[in-house]
Amino acid sequence: MxxxxxxxxxxxxxTTATMGQEDTxxxxxxxxxxxxxxPITKIEKAKFPAIDMHAHAYARSxxxxxEWMQTMDKYGIEKTIILTMQTGKKFDSIHNMYxxxxxxxxxxxxxxxxxxxxxxxxxxxxxELERCYKAGAKGVGELGDKGEGLFYSKPTPAYxxxxxxxxxKPLIEKCGELGMPINVHVAEPYWMYEPNDRYNDGLMxxxxxxxxxxxxxxxxxxxxxxTLENAVKANPNTTFVACHFANCSHDLGILDNLLQKxxxxxADISARYAETAPIPRHTKAFFEKNRDKLVYGTDMGLAPxxxxxxxxxxxxxxxxxxxxxxxxxxWPLHGLGLSEETLKKLYHENAKKIIDKSHK
Numbered sequence: 001m002x003x004x005x006x007x008x009x010x011x012x013x014x015t016t017a018t019m020g021q022e023d024t025x026x027x028x029x030x031x032x033x034x035x036x037x038x039p040i041t042k043i044e045k046a047k048f049p050a051i052d053m054h055a056h057a058y059a060r061s062x063x064x065x066x067e068w069m070q071t072m073d074k075y076g077i078e079k080t081i082i083l084t085m086q087t088g089k090k091f092d093s094i095h096n097m098y099x100x101x102x103x104x105x106x107x108x109x110x111x112x113x114x115x116x117x118x119x120x121x122x123x124x125x126x127x128e129l130e131r132c133y134k135a136g137a138k139g140v141g142e143l144g145d146k147g148e149g150l151f152y153s154k155p156t157p158a159y160x161x162x163x164x165x166x167x168x169k170p171l172i173e174k175c176g177e178l179g180m181p182i183n184v185h186v187a188e189p190y191w192m193y194e195p196n197d198r199y200n201d202g203l204m205x206x207x208x209x210x211x212x213x214x215x216x217x218x219x220x221x222x223x224x225x226x227t228l229e230n231a232v233k234a235n236p237n238t239t240f241v242a243c244h245f246a247n248c249s250h251d252l253g254i255l256d257n258l259l260q261k262x263x264x265x266x267a268d269i270s271a272r273y274a275e276t277a278p279i280p281r282h283t284k285a286f287f288e289k290n291r292d293k294l295v296y297g298t299d300m301g302l303a304p305x306x307x308x309x310x311x312x313x314x315x316x317x318x319x320x321x322x323x324x325x326x327x328x329x330x331w332p333l334h335g336l337g338l339s340e341e342t343l344k345k346l347y348h349e350n351a352k353k354i355i356d357k358s359h360k
Contacts, residue, residue: 027204030330034320041318041335043311046076048344051351054142054183054243054270054297055080057094065097068302069104075307078348080105081297081355083142083183085152087112087128095136106355108183109137110153111171116161122170129171133178138355140175141183142243145227147211147218152185162219164230172231176238179357183241183268184231187224189275190250204330221247229258232265239354241295242267249275252286259293266354269346270297274327277313280334291342295351300326314338314346 059065072080082105084094091109098105109132115121129140143163144152150168151157161167163184175182191202192211202209213220219227225246232240242265248255249272258265267290269276276283287294296314300306309323316335323333338346 027330030204031324032322032330032332034322034332036320038319039316040321041312041316043308043315044075046307046311046347047315047340048076048347049078050076050296050347051355052077052080052298053241053295053351053354054268054299055082055302056142056299057082057084057098058302062097064302065101069101071302071304071307072104075304075311077307079103079355081139081183081351082107084108085110085142085144086154087132088155090154091132091137092135099136106138107136108139108141108180109133111140111143111150113150113153113156113158113161116156116158116167122167126170126174129174129180130178133180137180139181139183141181141241142185143182144185145219145224146185146188147220147224148215160217162224162227164227164234168231169234172235172238176235181239181241181354181357183243184228185243185247186228187221187247189247189272190221193221202329204328225254225258229262232258232262236262236264238264239357240265241354243270243297243299244272245269245276247272252276252282256286256290259290266293266295266350268295268297270299273310273313274323274329274331274333277333277336278329278331280336284336284338287336287338287346288342291345292350294346295354296347315343 059068082094082098084091084107086094087110095107098107112125112128115124142152143150145162149157149159149161150163151159172182188211189202191200192209193213194200196203196210228242228246242255245252245267246255246258255267259267298306298310305325309326312318312335313333314336315338317337318335320332320334
């Protein structure tokens with residue numbers, strides 16, 4: 001005797017048969033692989049000589065440093081900017097290690113916030129800035145403010161003080177006088193401010209990277225963008241580089257407006273490739289419009305994969321690929337296929353304009 005199978009019962013049977021993995025698989029373990037038979041382009045050298053405007057002191061030994069330079073040579077990296085965030089003897093130590101290799105590296109210092117709540121702090125901090133400059137610092141950075149205040153520079157965080165604080169004015173002005181550009185990190189990607197729930201587009205990362213918006217006195221995303229604009233506007237003789245697209249990957253129009261408005265503001269594209277490559281047409285239009293104000297940067301270590309992946313995103317029109325070794329999002333990446341004119345400026349010309357100010 002055969003049982004009549006209705007559409008509803010068939011659905012139930014199929015659902016029961018496939019239940020299991022999709023109900024038990026953790027989102028963090030989701031590791032999709034593209035099924036599309038489409039071009040895969042491997043690029044092992046930048047189309048034009050490149051200056052990496054955002055790296056840190058990754059190499060901790062002479063051997064690692066020499067290996068890094070060999071990788072730079074292979075991939076067409078002419079120079080790398082080392083953002084130490086350090087002052088005092090720690091800055092001197094890093095500078096002395098990298099300065100041995102001539103023009104391949106440029107070392108930037110931080111600000112010394114020690115005693116920032118005390119009277120006369122600004123004058124002391126300016127003196128240390130001048131000392132670092134004489135010791136070889138060519139710029140300042142990476143400064144960092146994710147809402148609670150400036151905290152990246154060592155040895156002391158400056159909680160409660162933001163970049164537009166009046167106490168910062170003498171340091172920023174001195175940077176302008178010395179021709180020292182300032183690399184500044186404000187805010188974080190927008191999904192970090194959203195509830196950590198099923199609607200969060202960055203959920204693959206949000207368990208680890210999340211802003212506690214309940215903290216008293218915390219500046220939120222737009223508030224932090226405002227502090228950046230206030231500082232840029234108030235210090236027209238100082239060059240600012242807003243790193244990571246000023247963390248406006250979710251709305252590049254915010255950064256577009258600032259770049260168009262202020263001649264002394266640039267942006268680096270470091271460590272936000274996974275956030276911008278999923279929207280290639282919009283991102284490409286932004287790059288082409290702002291080609292005079294954007295600089296290449298990595299901020300992802302010194303492995304060859306970093307250069308291969310960033311070049312692939314910037315130069316090719318490859319579609320729907322993943323690079324989980326660098327990015328833990330579930331979003332597929334797409335090449336931007338930038339024009340040669342934009343690539344020349346992005347890789348080299350804009351960075352040269354910025355760093356030349358510190359070599360006068």
